[in-house]
Amino acid sequence: MPLTRILVLISIFLAYSSVSIAQLVSVQQVKFTFLKNNWFVGEIQILTDRNTDPQAISDKFVENVNIRLYLGFQNDNLAENIDYYVAQSDIMILEQGDKNTVRFFIPDKIIKMHRYRMPQFYYAEVVVNKKVQKLNSRAFSSNINSKQNLDVFMQKARQGMKRNLGRLMPSYHAPNNIQGSDPGAPIYFNSL
Numbered sequence: 001m002p003l004t005r006i007l008v009l010i011s012i013f014l015a016y017s018s019v020s021i022a023q024l025v026s027v028q029q030v031k032f033t034f035l036k037n038n039w040f041v042g043e044i045q046i047l048t049d050r051n052t053d054p055q056a057i058s059d060k061f062v063e064n065v066n067i068r069l070y071l072g073f074q075n076d077n078l079a080e081n082i083d084y085y086v087a088q089s090d091i092m093i094l095e096q097g098d099k100n101t102v103r104f105f106i107p108d109k110i111i112k113m114h115r116y117r118m119p120q121f122y123y124a125e126v127v128v129n130k131k132v133q134k135l136n137s138r139a140f141s142s143n144i145n146s147k148q149n150l151d152v153f154m155q156k157a158r159q160g161m162k163r164n165l166g167r168l169m170p171s172y173h174a175p176n177n178i179q180g181s182d183p184g185a186p187i188y189f190n191s192l
Contacts, residue, residue, distance in 0.1 A: 024062045024128050025094060026126065027046055027138050030045075032118050032122075042069055042103065043101050043102070046098075053128075061093055061095055062096075063129070065128050066125075068088045068125040069086070069104050069122070069123075071122050071157070072119055072121035074116075084160030085157070099184070103170070104169065105168070105169055106167055123139060123144065124139045125139070
């Protein structure tokens, strides 16, 4: 790992350590693919550790987990050249040692209309009981090289996602024939 990347990770870690608790759930890998029918899939692999929150019912379980995926696709038809997407997946409960995969989808017609390839920027944010978890290098794209760049990307994504609201969806909102059996998925909250 290059020295500049290590220094960036240290600065991001220090900046976020004041707002986060112990690393209860961590991102292990972020992967992007296209299904055979051209639906875009973002997969975030997470690992659950021991719950160190003193108010937890049990140290073996973590409740109220949100995984937020921020994406930025190259789009030359926009003034900024980046098209932003944000979605959140709401997880009810995880158990220590759980290795789960949280999936997000963008429909094939959106991908085809914009001629998207892979996202140019991404960030997978983990929130437990409304507290952002510590960052690790696996959670964001390598071209985000400072805390300031990450903050700017997140701000632009939140603002720019309005034109794409609902187009990036957690697996439990995707059609059954797209999500399939959703292997490795955690237990999600029932969203009515």
